[in-house]
Amino acid sequence: MKTDEYYNIVKTIKEFKGLSKDCAKLLIEKYKSVNKYALLSILAIEVLQRMKREHRFIFSEKNDYYKQFIETIRSGKSKGILLNLAKEIKAPPALLARHILKQHLTEMGENNSPPVVSKLLKDTTLIPEKEIAYEIYLCVLYDDQYGPIADSIALSVGQEYEVKLQCYLKDRNIPFRNEDHLRTRGYDKTPDVKLEVPIAVNGHVINWIESKARFGNEDIHRKYIKEQFLSYWNRFGPGLVIYWFGFLDTLSQSSEKRFIIMDHFPKEITYMNPNSVEALIF
Known part of the structure; x- marks a missing residue:
């Protein structure tokens, strides 16, 4: 691939404001002459590199996403709360879901170790609170870059x-x-x-x-x-x-x-x- 074409694709990815799954659709539509899997791979690289740069800022302690999430649930708003939040903060949905789930387990006084969190992400039916379980499930299902489904696809x-x-x-x-x-x-x-x-x-x-x-x-x-x-x-x-x-x-x-x-x-x-x-x- 020529350098100019590559950087045009990267520029499109960086300027996109939504979730990576929607960005993938845009790339495939916009760059019809480029191999679909090349576009998806470039997108995956850019998402990973951005998270390496910005993870500690997005998920810093001053950003209390869990409190915001719980308050929104209690207000009775429609489903897809975490997906909308992930879009707002430009974070992969499954990564935000992991962050929320870890904080939720902490609030409940339960084990929040990485293996436990990973197990619940893979099987959200094990989460007792049905509203939280469904929101976590949507994040895992919709994320094409992070989470158990994305990992299985890559493997x-x-x-x-x-x-x-x-x-x-x-x-x-x-x-x-x-x-x-x-x-x-x-x-x-x-x-x-x-x-x-x-x-x-x-x-x-x-x-x-x-x-x-x-x-x-x-x-x-x-x-x-x-x-x-x-x-x-x-x-x-x-x-x-x-x-x-x-x-x-x-x-x-x-x-x-x-x-x-x-x-x-x-x-x-x-x-x-x-x-x-x-x-x-x-």
Whole structure:
């Protein structure tokens, strides 16, 4: 993706005043030529980065959202109170719901530990107060970035593309080991697949492939290089990173020898020919 187009999308996201689910609809309608999943991935990155910057300010102690919430419930106003509040303070609904639920448990003198809060978010029928339970449920249901539903979707998509990668390799008779097998051999940081026999793509030797079911921008890519890709290169040599939902053009550099970046499984592959390797005679 060209830099100008990327920053136009980011600008649209930052200027949007509603919830992320509504912003997603706007992006898909406005940028018809851009892959839908690339747009959703860019949106997810922006929401996450904004929360890292603003979380402590939005949820500071001076903002008594719980008191405001309870007073609104008692006033008899219509449903969707927390959703409207999340829109007003520009916070993910499930994140606000977690904050409210934790304070509610504190007020009731009950256990408000993270595991307990997470359990109640996953099953709101366990919350005795039906008005609060319903408001929490709406937040979890409507949030496409945070909360148990969003987490499950992200996990499923990641696994789907790992399976997709393995299917491509099997269809082309390329032997490999997955990360589960590599971990049994004592590797703590492993790529999604380690090729048993190297291949070549566009003149680059490939020993491993990492599947990323997301869009790759500068920050994301820099983080992965530091935390993952360099370790793979040190242990297994050069490899391939696939950002299935696209990446910024600036990430791909001809001088990079440790790994190459693509947004699809390579179509042109050069296979090793064992017959071309001459036996050494001692």
